[in-house]
Amino acid sequence: MVSSLFINPFSEDARELVRNYGALDGIADTSEELQEIVKHTDGQNIDDNSLIPGSIMELAVKRLEWYLKREKREFNHGDYAYLLNPEIQEYDVLAFYVLAQATGAKFRPVSREARLVVESTGALIEERFRVLREGERDEITGQVLHELGSGDLRWIELEELLRTRKLKLTDIILDRGRVIIEGDDFMETFQDRIRDRRPERLYQLLVGSGLKETMISRMIMQRTEDYIARVHEMRSRVQPHPLILEAAELIASRVSEEMFAFTGTSVKSAGPGKLVPEAFPPCIKGAMEGVKSGSRNDAIVLLLTSFISYARLYPSIFRDRTPMKVSDLDPDLRITREEILPLIYDAAEKCEPPLFEDDPQEKLNITAKLGFGVHEEPEPENEGESRWYTPMSCEKIKIHLPDLCHPDRICARITNPLSYYNRMKWIMKSEGKGDEGGDEEKDSE
Numbered sequence: 241m242v243s244s245l246f247i248n249p250f251s252e253d254a255r256e257l258v259r260n261y262g263a264l265d266g267i268a269d270t271s272e273e274l275q276e277i278v279k280h281t282d283g284q285n286i287d288d289n290s291l292i293p294g295s296i297m298e299l300a301v302k303r304l305e306w307y308l309k310r311e312k313r314e315f316n317h318g319d320y321a322y323l324l325n326p327e328i329q330e331y332d333v334l335a336f337y338v339l340a341q342a343t344g345a346k347f348r349p350v351s352r353e354a355r356l357v358v359e360s361t362g363a364l365i366e367e368r369f370r371v372l373r374e375g376e377r378d379e380i381t382g383q384v385l386h387e388l389g390s391g392d393l394r395w396i397e398l399e400e401l402l403r404t405r406k407l408k409l410t411d412i413i414l415d416r417g418r419v420i421i422e423g424d425d426f427m428e429t430f431q432d433r434i435r436d437r438r439p440e441r442l443y444q445l446l447v448g449s450g451l452k453e454t455m456i457s458r459m460i461m462q463r464t465e466d467y468i469a470r471v472h473e474m475r476s477r478v479q480p481h482p483l484i485l486e487a488a489e490l491i492a493s494r495v496s497e498e499m500f501a502f503t504g505t506s507v508k509s510a511g512p513g514k515l516v517p518e519a520f521p522p523c524i525k526g527a528m529e530g531v532k533s534g535s536r537n538d539a540i541v542l543l544l545t546s547f548i549s550y551a552r553l554y555p556s557i558f559r560d561r562t563p564m565k566v567s568d569l570d571p572d573l574r575i576t577r578e579e580i581l582p583l584i585y586d587a588a589e590k591c592e593p594p595l596f597e598d599d600p601q602e603k604l605n606i607t608a609k610l611g612f613g614v615h616e617e618p619e620p621e622n623e624g625e626s627r628w629y630t631p632m633s634c635e636k637i638k639i640h641l642p643d644l645c646h647p648d649r650i651c652a653r654i655t656n657p658l659s660y661y662n663r664m665k666w667i668m669k670s671e672g673k674g675d676e677g678g679d680e681e682k683d684s685e
């Protein structure tokens with residue numbers, strides 16, 4: 241029988257389960273019951289013993305491993321089918337807390353590891369909603385929203401979710417600051433104001449199950465982030481259990497293994513390589529010449545910063561789909577400081593009027609778009625304060641920076657300037673005009 245434990249590790253029932261579990265001494269012990277549930281999950285691959293988590297600690301690490309592998313080509317759902325089996329829910333709640341505590345005990349709240357744990361939590365919730373039967377899904381959704389205190393939710397309580405862009409203001413329905421989620425509430429609030437449309441239909445369109453599930457996953461992500469931050473803050477006062485520290489080491493090594501696995505392709509093709517300006521697409525060549533129009537700031541801060549940094553450090557991002565930080569590829573930030581930023585600053589200088597003279601704040605925004613928060617220069621201790629932005633798509637460029645888009649014959653086959661770059665390098669290599677590019681032709685975004 242599915243309960244809200246399958247979705248919400250922050251319910252009162254979940255907390256009671258953790259309290260009743262008591263000391264952490266047994267989290268690494270083999271549990272036959274857990275193994276039986278895993279082995280008897282429909283579609284579970286049982287050919288390889290390493291795929292079967294034997295203990296709560298192993299299950300905790302598997303939750304993260306699933307997330308790290310799921311976007312890769314060789315990912316096999318059958319290796320992790322048990323994560324979507326509701327019978328695992330009680331073990332899973334314990335595993336969630338082991339994962340979150342281990343993360344808080346070893347890593348900073350803004351670290352890559354903490355971010356991956358938070359993201360994996362949200363992704364798993366969304367997957368789990370998908371496997372629930374319809375009636376079951378509505379029931380669990382209603383229950384979890386109630387547990388998360390959505391009954392009288394005001395938008396200000398979602399401030400953190402909105403600030404961190406886990407949720408968009410345009411996603412939610414408001415009435416005088418109150419967030420409207422439930423159907424009855426929607427009818428009561430808007431019925432008299434809706435003309436020429438059936439309120440029930442409008443509710444399904446505007447709110448429906450999609451928005452509720454998104455809100456649930458985002459709210460639980462936020463609570464996971466807060467929980468990790470609290471554990472991290474307490475670690476100087478409360479010595480973490482040795483098994484929690486052991487779990488943290490497993491997390492560190494699993495993240496690092498997956499980050500550098502590069503899906504079986506050569507590191508040369510996926511990692512940092514020389515920039516090949518001849519392979520830049522027309523929009524990037526235009527931005528590098530300096531921009532005169534009103535789109536100057538976006539051209540430099542949004543388009544050029546992300547393009548140059550990914551083209552230099554991680555051109556295969558859309559193929560590998562493995563989230564990386566700049567320092568994973570440029571550990572001492574030498575390439576970033578000595579090659580990437582000078583190119584961007586040079587283009588900023590060529591703008592009319594020069595970007596930083598006119599708008600000095602944009603220098604800080606460039607640092608932020610590289611993942612180092614709003615600071616004058618990228619510094620290792622600030623990494624993770626913001627996200628390393630991937631290059632915007634051609635579709636967005638055509639809308640927001642139309643003056644820069646002058647498509648040529650290659651453009652017809654790509655949807656992102658970075659894909660253009662990879663394809664052009666491959667063409668140049670196959671025509672004997674360059675030695676960069678490897679197997680980039682099959683790049684996709």
Ligand code: SF4
Nearest residue numbers: 521523634645646651
């Ligand atoms: S189609 Fe895309 S890559 Fe080509 S110029 Fe336009 S934005 Fe750039």
